[in-house]
Amino acid sequence: MKLKLKKWMDYYVGxxxxxxxRPVVILLGILLRRDHTLDLRKSLLFIKLQGGGSLVIAYPGLLALRRKYPEIKLRLLTTTALKPFAETIGVFDEILVLRDHSFMSLFASAGYCLLKTIGTDTCIDFEVYSRLSGVFTLLTLARNRIGFYLESxxxxxGLYTHLVFFNRxxxxxxxxxxxxxxxxxLPANHSICREHLKKQLSLPAACAASSSRRIVLAPACSELGRERMLSVDQWRAFFQRRFTTGPYPEFIFVGTHQDLDLSRRLEMELKAISPEIHTENHCGKFPLQESLRVIAQADEFxxxxxxxLHFARILGVHCVSFWGPTDPQTRLKPFDEVSEEVYYKKIPCSPCIHVTEEPPCRGNNVCLTLLLRGRGIDRQSEVPLPVFLPHSRSS
Structure with missing residues (x-):
């Protein structure tokens, strides 16, 4: 199923x-007067359906809960795309998967997962924007149902027994x-998370030294917010700024099969700078955990x-990241142990992802273009803001 259809279903059906x-739930709440004391009994269900990176951002908290309550069964309801992320962090006893490649498979798998989770003691819904996740949380009949709310x-x-304010x-x-x-x-610190992740990945205590400097490059992201991606021209601008002379590092590309075309074009850009630059392209060849093992042995990511990126920060690799449609302060937890370069220039329309239904630039990410041109922008009036004009037919 395409993301647009899933959003439509979530908004209208949800x-x-x-x-x-909601009216029925409020009435039953008054009549039944259930005990909503915040303690854990037997089982805890998490719901996270979109954004594998968010699951990694929550890693310190999830690991802390796992360590504090080893006797509690932790389960996760997620989608096929996020299952590898959940398996990698290794804190869940059971992962229930919604197969969302078609409406029928989604409906059937949702019914199966609901039968498996009815009667769970506590449910924590990590979906900030979804309506259907709230409906599923309610239908589990959990004693405690915890979720987020935004402005309203x-x-x-009524759907949830406890609400936590989420400031975007x-x-x-x-x-x-x-x-x-x-x-x-209490959330686990960086060193505990790093050691736990290295154990999950079966990494040695110390990685073998390489004869040349290695940079792993992951130029793409999921379909949720493709505006985050740099174009080939934008990557070229950074390459040219970074490499004026040798010696040159070795570049290794990682990602999914969908990222293969972009990564090949970036290989050509690097070869145009110098034929001496050695590249390897593993896009679409490795599962997530193998890609993380490659990243763990790199000098830079x-x-x-x-x-x-969130995995690489936990692994302690030096990270170079580019931001525009999202604000790094809303995603990157400060870790003293992390060495990184974060490129971001605040302009009036940034951030836009998770703030507006459709970015005003319609994917022509002005924020990243201005950032990589190196323009000094000190006053908002200097920024050419995109104007969203809805599609319409001529009269």
Missing amino acids: GLLIAML MFWRK FSGSFNFYEQTVRLFGA WTIDSGL
């Missing part, structure tokens, strides 16, 4: 179901971690706002 269920909590009241302009890690603090778990 909205209809909430309107139907009207539609979420602050670090998202704060709010994921707040949900586990409700149960007395270059990327955009992506899930791989």
